[in-house]
Amino acid sequence: MTANAADVRRPSRIAILPPAVADQIAAGEVVERPASAVKELVENSLDAGATTIEVTIEDGGRTLIRVADDGSGMDRDDVLLAIERHATSKIRSAADLVGVSSFGFRGEALPAIASVSRMEIASATESGDGTIVRVSGGSVTDVSPTTRRPGTTVSVGQLFYNVPARQKFLRSARSEWRATVDSLIATALCRRDLRLGVTNDGKSALTLPPASTMRVRMAGIWGNAFSERFIDTDDVSGPIHVSGLIERPADVGTASRRIYLAVNGRPVRDAGIVRAAEAAYRSTITPGVRPSLFLEIVLPADSVDVNVHPAKAEVRFRDRWIVERAVEHAVRRALGEPGSAAFVGASRSWTYAPLSTVHARPVDVEVLDPRAAPAEGLFLAPPNVAASGEPAREPTRETSDIDVPPLVQLRRTYLMFERGEGVVLIDQHSAHERVLFEQFMNVLERGAAPSQRLLFPATLHLGPAEADAFEANREALLKLGFEIEPFGGHSIIVSAVPMPHPRFDALRCLRDTFDSLTGDRVPSTAARHERLAATVACKAAIKAGDVLSPAEMQALYIGLAATTLPAHDVHGRSTIVQITWDELDRRFGRK
Numbered sequence: 227m228t229a230n231a232a233d234v235r236r237p238s239r240i241a242i243l244p245p246a247v248a249d250q251i252a253a254g255e256v257v258e259r260p261a262s263a264v265k266e267l268v269e270n271s272l273d274a275g276a277t278t279i280e281v282t283i284e285d286g287g288r289t290l291i292r293v294a295d296d297g298s299g300m301d302r303d304d305v306l307l308a309i310e311r312h313a314t315s316k317i318r319s320a321a322d323l324v325g326v327s328s329f330g331f332r333g334e335a336l337p338a339i340a341s342v343s344r345m346e347i348a349s350a351t352e353s354g355d356g357t358i359v360r361v362s363g364g365s366v367t368d369v370s371p372t373t374r375r376p377g378t379t380v381s382v383g384q385l386f387y388n389v390p391a392r393q394k395f396l397r398s399a400r401s402e403w404r405a406t407v408d409s410l411i412a413t414a415l416c417r418r419d420l421r422l423g424v425t426n427d428g429k430s431a432l433t434l435p436p437a438s439t440m441r442v443r444m445a446g447i448w449g450n451a452f453s454e455r456f457i458d459t460d461d462v463s464g465p466i467h468v469s470g471l472i473e474r475p476a477d478v479g480t481a482s483r484r485i486y487l488a489v490n491g492r493p494v495r496d497a498g499i500v501r502a503a504e505a506a507y508r509s510t511i512t513p514g515v516r517p518s519l520f521l522e523i524v525l526p527a528d529s530v531d532v533n534v535h536p537a538k539a540e541v542r543f544r545d546r547w548i549v550e551r552a553v554e555h556a557v558r559r560a561l562g563e564p565g566s567a568a569f570v571g572a573s574r575s576w577t578y579a580p581l582s583t584v585h586a587r588p589v590d591v592e593v594l595d596p597r598a599a600p601a602e603g604l605f606l607a608p609p610n611v612a613a614s615g616e617p618a619r620e621p622t623r624e625t626s627d628i629d630v631p632p633l634v635q636l637r638r639t640y641l642m643f644e645r646g647e648g649v650v651l652i653d654q655h656s657a658h659e660r661v662l663f664e665q666f667m668n669v670l671e672r673g674a675a676p677s678q679r680l681l682f683p684a685t686l687h688l689g690p691a692e693a694d695a696f697e698a699n700r701e702a703l704l705k706l707g708f709e710i711e712p713f714g715g716h717s718i719i720v721s722a723v724p725m726p727h728p729r730f731d732a733l734r735c736l737r738d739t740f741d742s743l744t745g746d747r748v749p750s751t752a753a754r755h756e757r758l759a760a761t762v763a764c765k766a767a768i769k770a771g772d773v774l775s776p777a778e779m780q781a782l783y784i785g786l787a788a789t790t791l792p793a794h795d796v797h798g799r800s801t802i803v804q805i806t807w808d809e810l811d812r813r814f815g816r817k
């Protein structure tokens with residue numbers, strides 16, 4: 227059989243698609259919906275050095291998407307090239323991909339959008355005349371000269387008019403508009419130097435002047451009240467710089483959640499990084515509620531690949547673990563700052579030094595020095611070492627360096643003091659709980675707590691569920707200083723107990739702990755330790771209603787100042803609440 231005969235009988239099953247079809251298929255990857263077209267066009271404008279961008283949307287982007295910029299513009303030949311596949315001015319070789327800082331680099335977006343719409347590009351450079359090019363379904367229908375200011379305006383009409391399958395998947399104008407505005411907001415947060423105007427169905431939707439900081443940008447988009455819910459984070463771990471704004475724990479869960487992430491200046495999605503940031507919130511918010519996060523990560527260009535997703539919405543890290551740990555560390559550290567504490571009223575104008583910073587005011591003379599009178603002290607072993615897993619405060623301050631402001635106890639429940647620009651209130655139970663929690667975690671991870679042998683070992687009779695809880699936590703309890711032996715049936719004998727403070731009722735604490743740990747299925751050892759430490763800390767801490775001596779108040783202050791998260795208790799409530807003088811003055815009508 228000759229080759230010719232075979233050709234006649236069996237025509238080839240495989241054929242190369244015409245370029246127009248190939249473009250439409252590629253378009254599906256890059257432009258999924260109007261929002262993705264808007265994103266591509268705006269990114270092109272930014273790459274062209276635009277400082278002002280005007281976006282116009284009609285009918286959710288179905289009828290019209292127009293992006294006008296004041297960037298470098300293109301001359302006639304370049305406009306015609308720009309709509310060819312793989313035509314780009316941004317890279318020349320694969321090597322240029324490493325560390326590419328422009329948003330675009332594939333030379334795909336314009337031809338992809340042009341192949342599924344009726345597009346008009348009007349552009350002019352600083353020096354040359356302007357050009358208008360009209361493209362319909364990927365074919366150029368008209369090229370004509372025009373006069374216009376330098377810059378480019380790309381109008382996309384009837385998106386997907388020639389791809390009915392895609393059109394069917396478009397959602398309501400409203401939901402397409404939402405997706406579009408979300409993507410524009412991500413760009414605006416990322417490029418705060420940009421002046422951005424957005425019009426939707428003839429109405430102005432966003433008018434953002436250039437902003438100096440992320441907070442100012444945020445306020446421009448969602449208002450001042452929203453931006454005040456956030457605290458700054460800024461942290462360097464090795465080659466990784468993490469910065470941004472994270473939601474104050476006391477505010478988490480009270481408004482809709484917003485997430486913004488950027489890696490090396492590109493807005494991206496990344497569930498792993500969000501999880502890492504959320505992990506940093508553990509014990510400061512109730513499990514299940516999720517914080518709003520605005521984080522920017524900058525790392526060496528060769529440790530991240532930006533070319534892994536058709537719409538560049540995701541990146542791949544060479545070492546994801548390191549990046550996630552850096553994010554967790556940065557967030558945890560920010561949560562340790564006093565500004566992360568809850569506020570009464572507005573918080574705009576108060577940023578003060580950590581509790582552990584030496585206080586400027588002289589300490590009242592009649593207040594006892596806690597270090598001189600430890601007998602009464604609440605803390606036999608103040609935790610000046612951070613529990614492992616927690617970022618250590620840097621540099622770890624000797625607790626003896628901490629200067630304590632004059633403290634007042636209110637309603638046997640709160641400690642109050644004045645600091646810089648306002649008043650600070652501490653919940654004595656929550657504070658003590660936080661102190662003990664970190665001490666216990668330290669002990670569980672690093673060794674054993676000193677315990678005190680009971681003169682008469684005590685027998686406790688447990689129910690079956692409590693006996694299970696005892697078995698599950700036996701080793702950890704031993705580390706905490708509880709020496710316990712099973713004693714037939716569900717009984718146990720307690721022969722030694724920890725002594726976190728003189729008022730500690732160990733047996734009652736033990737009973738309560740078993741009670742609250744019953745039926746608990748906590749998967750990892752670390753999580754189990756946290757659970758146990760939190761439970762024992764809660765039971766062991768001084769209560770509201772306990773009168774504290776001046777020395778005890780001071781010891782509590784010092785203990786709290788030395789923790790990693792002084793402003794938050796272990797159940798997701800506030801330990802510290804602050805009111806600025808500004809706020810008080812406002813409420814008293816002084817301002």
Ligand SMILES: Nc1ncnc2c1ncn2[C@@H]1O[C@H](COP(=O)(O)OP(=O)(O)OP(=O)(O)O)[C@@H](O)[C@H]1O
Nearest residue numbers: 270271274308314315330331332333334335336378
């Ligand atoms: N608004 C604009 N102003 C000036 N030049 C532009 C503009 N939009 C596109 N261009 C030019 O057209 C080229 C093609 O744009 P296109 O978006 O298709 O590809 P890209 O941006 O290079 O890569 P990618 O497909 O990754 O976005 C760009 O490289 C740029 O030179």
Ligand SMILES: [Mg+2]
Nearest residue numbers: 266270330335
């Ligand atoms: Mg592009």
